[in-house]
Amino acid sequence: xxxTLLYGFFIGLGQLASSLVVxxxxxxxxxxxxxxxxxxxxxxxxxxxxxVVSLAYRAAKAxxxxxxxxxxxxxxxxxxxxxxxxxxxxQYTYLAFINPGLRDLQRNDILERAKxxxxxxxxxxxxxxxxxxxxxxxxxxxxxxxxxxxVFATLMGIAFALIFRxxxxxxxxxKTD
Numbered sequence: 001x002x003x004t005l006l007y008g009f010f011i012g013l014g015q016l017a018s019s020l021v022v023x024x025x026x027x028x029x030x031x032x033x034x035x036x037x038x039x040x041x042x043x044x045x046x047x048x049x050x051x052v053v054s055l056a057y058r059a060a061k062a063x064x065x066x067x068x069x070x071x072x073x074x075x076x077x078x079x080x081x082x083x084x085x086x087x088x089x090x091q092y093t094y095l096a097f098i099n100p101g102l103r104d105l106q107r108n109d110i111l112e113r114a115k116x117x118x119x120x121x122x123x124x125x126x127x128x129x130x131x132x133x134x135x136x137x138x139x140x141x142x143x144x145x146x147x148x149x150x151v152f153a154t155l156m157g158i159a160f161a162l163i164f165r166x167x168x169x170x171x172x173x174x175k176t177d
Contacts, residue, residue, distance in 0.1 A: 003063070004075065007056035008082020011153060014048030015145060016090035020098075028102045031109065046152070053079070053153055057160045066161060076157020080150045088146030095138040103137045110137075 001009075018041050022028055027037035056079045057066070066072045095103055110133055111118065118126060 003056070003059050004078045005082050007052055007059070007079050008084075009086050010052045010055075011049060011079070011083030011149060012086025012088075012090045014052055015045050015087045015149065016094060018044035018048060019091065019094050023094075023099050023102075028099055028105070031105055034105065034109075049083075049149070049153060050156060052083075053156045054160055057157060057164065061164065066164075069161060069165070072161035072165075073154075073158055076161065077154050079157060080153030083153050084146040084150035087149045088142040091145045092138050092142035095141050103134065106137050106141075107133050 019028075021044055022037045022041045025037075025040070027033045027040060053076070057072070057076070060066050060072070060075045065075055107130075118129065121129065
């Protein structure tokens, strides 16, 4: 397996692990605790993302794939893309199969916010809207998490490249003095 796919897989696995931690804590079972669940899941996921992206950059550096900023950015973007795909797949699996109860909580939240609009619909239209909501909630979570992972992992990879590049220049300057 290529290192890009391997570290992308670890990103997706880390995001799934953060969802499972929140699930195990019982935060995804109560509507009142959903905001705490999102904060906890985001914090754990972000920490895991930083760790995996830094490990991916170090592995790329060891293979000599960070000679230029372009190589570093390309590696970061490809790892982020793989991470986004694995994260999306993991989150869809989580919501569709592991914790379908969260889908019900999110559907109820959507219904509560759209109550005024839904009151104007006929029973047939309302049933169609409910099927649409049920079908799109897992997909929306997968796309949202995947896109955010892609953006954050790419930016983080480029930031690590800039930081490590600046440190290498500093060390080289110190050695020449």
